[in-house]
Structures are given as C-alpha cells and as structure tokens.
Amino acid sequence: MKYVITSVAIIGIALLILLAKSLSNTDLISSDTFRFLVALSVFFVFSLIVLIAIQVFRLLQSVKKEIIGSRLTLRLVLSFGLMVLIPVSIVYLVSVNFLTKSIESWFDVRVESALEGGLTLGQKTVDILVNDIELKGKSIAYSLSNTLPEKRQSLLIDMREKFAIQDAILFNKNGSINLISSSRDDLIPPLIDSDDISKASEGYFIKIEFSDDIETGDKEIFLKAYIPVNSNKAQQKNVLDVSSQQEILMLTQPIPRSIANIAISVESVYEEYQQLTYSRNSLKVIYTLTLTLVLLLAILSSVAISFILSRKFSRPLAMLSDATKEIAKGNYKKFIPESGKDELGVLVKSFNSMTSQLDIATKNAKINRKGLEEARSFLEIILTNLVTAVVVIDNSNKIRLYNKSASKMFNFKLGNAEGKLLANVIKNKKLYEGLLRFIEEYLGNPKKNKKQISTEFKFELNREEKIIILQISPLAEKIAGSYVLVIDDITMVTKAQRQFAWGEVARRLAHEIKNPLTPIQLIAERIQHKFSKKLNKEDSSILDKSTTTIVKQVNALKVMVNEFSEYSRTPKIEKNKLDIMLLITEVVDLYTNKNFIIALKNKKDQIFIEADENKLRQVLINIFDNAKDALKNIKNPKVSVSLDQKSDKILIQIKDNGIGIPQNIINRIFEPYITSKDNGTGLGLAIVNKIIEEHNGSIKIENQVNGGVKIIIVLPTKN
C-alpha cells in the first residue's frame, strides 16, 4: 500500500508540475501532451479513489470483525482526512475564487475601450494620411498630365517638395521609370509589380507597407499611392495610342516614426488583448482543472498516506492489545517487535520486558508447583500406602485430611469425610468410644494439646481382641489448630510378640528338659530290671508300677518336648508344586475307618499350589487328630472336608459335629497351652497356625450354630 501510494504521489506531483509548465506559453508541452497529462492525472486520481475505497472497505470489514486496532486506525484515518480536507478545501475555494477574479480583472471594459480607441485613433490617422497622400498624388498626377514633357521633371520635383513627399516616381506601363524625385540622396530606384501597374491602370490605390529600420530596428509604416497619370492633348500630339502613353505615379510617404510606433504598438497590444480575451474562459477552465487535480491528488494522497500513518501508529497499540490478550490467556512467550525510540517504542520495550519477567516468574512458579505437587503426590502415596491410619483434624475435631488406612479402620468412605466431625464419620462409635473421648479431652485441654501423646486402646471386634495405639500431636505453628492422629493396629504385632515369647519359652524348655529325660528313662528301666527280681512280689509289683509310670511320663515329656521343639523351631519350609487335592485325599484315607468317616466334598481332579507338603500334611493331621478326639463320645460322628479354588487362593473347610470349643478359649485357641482337651499340650493348633502363617495363609476357627467346629484355611496358590 505505502509503495503504491508513494509511487502515485510522486507521479502525481510530476504530472502537476508538467501541467503547470504547460500553461505558460512555451512549446515545451503540446496540447496533445497536455491532454495526455490531464488524462493521466485523472487516471491517478481514480486509482487513488479506488485504492482508498478498497482500504476503507477492508478497514470497515476489520472493524466489523472487531480486529484489534481497526477502530483506532479508522479514527486516526478520519482525523487525518478531516485535518487535510478542511484546510485544503478552504484553500481550494479561495484559490479558485481568487484565480477567477484575477483573470476577470485583466479584462476591464475601460482597458478594452482605451485599446479600441487607440486602435481607432491609429486607423483614423492612417486614413487621414492616406487621404492626404491620395489628394497630393492626384494633384501631382493632374499637373503632370497637363505639363509639357520637358517641364515634367522640374514640376515633379517642385510638387514633391511642396507636398513634402519622400519619393515620387513615375513609371511607364512597362515598369520603367520615366521620372523620379526623392528627398533621399541614397534612394535606390525601386521596381514596380506588374499587378500594381495593372491595378493602378484601373484606378488609383494606396498600399500601406510595414518595414523594419535596419539601423534602429524600429517598425516603419510607408504609404504607397499608385495613381494613373493620363497624357493630355499636348503630350498626345505625336502619339497614336493613348492607352500606351498612360503612366503610373508612385508616391512613397512614411508615416512619422513616433505615430507609426504608437500605432503599431497599439495594434499589437490590442491583438494580444483580444487573444487574451478569447483565452479567458480557457484559462479559467485550465487553472480550475489544474487546481482541482492538485486538490484531489493532495487530498487523496493525504488520505491514502493517513492509512499508512494510522496503521503505523495503531500497529504497536494493536500488537500490545493482542499481546495483552495472549498474556491474559497465559501465553507469556508473546514478543512484540521493537521499533523506534519514541514513547510507543519505550512502551513496547517495557511490555516485552514485563512479559519476559512474567514468563520467568511463571516458569519458576510452575517448577515450584510441580515440586509441590510431586511432594504432595509423594505424601499422598505414602499416606495411601501407609498401613498406619493417619487423620488430621482441626481443633473442633473436624477431619481435614485422612488416608486410606484410616477410612478402612474407621469404616467410612474415601473422599467423603473432609470437613466432618470425626465422631460422626466413624460408624462403630461404641467400639471407639474410649478413643474419641480421649481425643476430645486432648483437644479441650490447652496444656495437653501442645504436646505429643501416645496411648493404647484394647477392644473386642468380631470376638477378636484388637489393640491399637493412638499418637496425637499438634502440627507446626504455620498450620496451627490442626492435629495429626496416628493410629496403629498393633494386634498382630502383639500376637507375634506373644508367639515369639512362647517360642522362646518352648525352645528353652525343650533344651533344658529334653536332655535329662533319656537318662531318667534309662535309670528307671535299669532299676526295674535290677531290683524287680530281688524284691518280693508286692514290692516288685510296686517297683514295676513305679518305673513303668516313670517311663510313661518320660515318654510323655519327650512327646511334649518334641512338640515344643517343633513349635519353637526356626521357620524353614520348602515349597514345591503340590497337588493339594491329592494330599487331602491321602490324609483323609489315612483316617477313614469303620468308626470314623471323613467325607470329602467338591472333589476335583487336581489343584496345584506351591507349598511344603510335609508341613501341610502335619496341619491336616493335627486338625483331624483334634476332630477325632472331639468326636470320641459322639454318636454318628461326621467330619467333612471341602476344597474350593478362588482365583489365586484355595479355601479348605473342615467341619465336624463334635462338642465344639469352649467359648472362653476360642479367641485364643491358636496360642500355645490353650486347649480344651484334658491331656492335650495346647501346641497342636498353635503349630497349625504357625505353619499356615508361614505359607502366607490364614486360619479361622469357629463354633457352628448346630454344634461342632468349622475350620477355614485360606492358602495362596502361588508363592
């Protein structure tokens, strides 16, 4: 756009200069060239109009589409246009008016009248002089025609001098000079035109001739009178042909130089004035046309340039506005090209600096946020995977944060407890009554709630003893008013500790008791062998009885010590691929006889698990031994075994219709020395429990409603 406008403006100015030149009366530019220049100027005017129209249309389209900066550009264009249009229009109107009046002022009526008067005066003067020379000529011609030939020369001289005529020459019809008289000494006899001779023959005539003075260069006017001179009777005596005797008198008389100069000058000025008069309308038209073209080119060029300037001014602002929107959207990479050192340039520079700083700050914030999110995520993962229940509460006992283990422990839904009272969220309030009361007391005691406090709670859940440890501590000062509750279920730990303690006891017992048992047994047998024959029957019987009792008790102690030894052994299982179905079938077959029937339900071909065959065999044997003992005095004793597989687990259920386990010991039945049998060691089920745990399984025992016991063993199929 700017190149086109610049080109048009330059060409337009060149055209206008040529137009102005063409108006001066030079041969530089012909009328055809002028016409071409006007046409070209009109073409450029139209080009500019078209250009501007296109620009206006585009600008209005931009305004309609609400493109940033378009309204400002429109406003600037209008302002620039008005700034140019108003003064240029005024100048145009004044110029046209001034021009018209100036041209009109050249043509004053008085001037024209004066010029016409001057010309008429000149004409009249010439007329008078013509009449004068005519009369003089006629007079001379008459005198010559009536004078004898020998006296004609002197007459001509006399009359010429008398009438103050410059030259008087008498030509014959052939153009030869018959008589001559001149006031000039240097007169070169002139020739006469045959046309003039023939014309003069018909009657006199006067010619006005203009010539230039060779010396001064001034214009001169000569009056030349051609008068026929007829021969009179005296002259015709010896002449036969009268017509052949006719002569032509030529008188030459200059008009006085002062009068001639003025007359010529008046004529010249008059003619120039007339030329100007006829050029008046054309001058007005041409000057007005040129001015109009100048105005149009000036206004249109200015308007066109105003588009460029407006865009130049509004572009940085539009870019700023656009960039601001981009930044509002979060794009801090927006960079505006810097140009110029003016206020706009400084503004753009400052904006770019601000943007880059924002970009850096945003990047840092992003990095920090990412770090925080990672830390939070890390914390969340830790909290989620933490077996320990963690709950953050405020000083009004409302939950602020909790983890998965907490929701599991207190039995509430995840993501549903924030902002609620802890007491309202926990479903089994009675169970955790002591814990809740403790927390309330802690929160309500300003002295207490500044410190970290731990306490242990015991309660029974599903007929199992549960032990939990609560650790409550205030959070840092920055999040004052918040407390973190760390609750650990230590039931299993306590159980494991107890089992470990029992194992230690068993190991020591086995170690301390097992060693002297064999010598005791051997000594008892030796005493019996050595002294039973030496004693009487009665004493011998007592001895036998006593030693037998000792041996029996020693054996019993050995069995007990072996069991202790088994219980306290270091876990060492060898897992292999085991068909558990086959193992159960073998053990069931081992126990089945007339009086004791074990029913195997859900019998399947093969179920493989990874397990220690001997240990699992011992488990089954211990359980079936217990069942056999429990069903000793029961009519129609029944034991059933079923095996189910569920994904990666197997479920073994063993039921009997025996007397069941006393309710007071059923919760601790897997602990050593807990037994309902009179002669039981209380280690059988403890060993079973230990083997199952060593296989990462679980065992559960419960009394059935209709009597008897149900044992459920769950084992993983894979290690």
Added chain:
Amino acid sequence: MMAYFMHYLKSNKHIYAALIIFLFSGNLNALEGEKNIEIKDFNFKKKENSYSIGFVQKIQLSKTIRSAINKGIPFDFKIVCKVFIKNNLWFDKKIQEVELFYRIKYKNLKQVYEVQGIYGEKKEFNGFDEAIKSLNVIKGWNLNFDNSSKTDVYYIVLKVKLDKKKLPKPLQVNFFDTAWNIESIKYNYLLESLI
C-alpha cells in the same frame, strides 16, 4: 516492492483495465466537435517525375471564430497529405508525408484581411468572405514519391485543420472548448482510381 505492486495490480485488475480502456480508447475524441472543412473536387495529375494535387475546400467558420479573426487573432491552417501502401496484415506503410500551411489574419491598422497562401504569397482583401474565398482553391501542390511497385496498393490521406499550435496556449490546451476544433475529416483517395 515490485512484487507487492504486481500483486496489488492483479487483485484489482478489472478496475484498472476499465480505467485504462476508458482513458486510451479515444473517448476523449468525443470532445473534438464537428468537422467544418469540406474537401471536394480532389484532382491528381501526373507530371514527369511527380504528382500535382489540387482540391477545393469549403471552410465554414462560426461566429465566434469570425469574430476572433476580425479582432486580429491569426488563424493558421494546416493541410496534411500522406501517402500509404496498404498492408493487409499489419499497419499500412507510410511512404510520404507533406504539410502545407496557409494563414488568414485581419490587419487592424490597415483594416484588411491578409491571406498567406500555401507558397507563402500574401494577398490583402477588404472583405472577410473575399479572403476566405481566396483560400478555397488549392492547386499545383507537388508530391514526389515512388509508386513503381505494381503489386502494392497506394492511397492518399488528406486532412485540413486549424493549426492550434499557433493559437494562444490556453486555447490550445483547453480541450473542453470545441469551438476551436476546425478541421476536415480524413479523406482517403486510392491512387489507382485517381490516375
């Protein structure tokens, strides 16, 4: 810049084409006005090595022009004679162009009409009609050109017009004022038909 200019021209080519056609298709010739010189009785005689042209022209001048002449504004007329060889495939070839001038001027001081003929001879007349009448017959205008080719077709174009270059400049350039456009149409004469 050129690329931008060309792109711009291309995008607005219809408008520019219309403007160019308007400006250069001779629409401005509409301002030229009536033809007020009529040529008739064109005669063409072969001399030994040249041709002699003669014709009669009828000059009709408006009141404005007569008035301008009577005020002393000189009027120079130009006779243009061109000889062409016809070309059916391209522009006709111009082989000769001759211009002659004659003039009429009222001498205010002498109060006579001075007529300068095509050969520069001057005559004075007391009346306007008499002076114009003296210009009606043009004869003895010699043209030299070679028309020896028997295959070519020659023709003569004749036009008489007021030589506006001799008028005051404002009158020359004001193409809106058609009163000063005094000219004949272009008369074409086939040489073959003339000889």
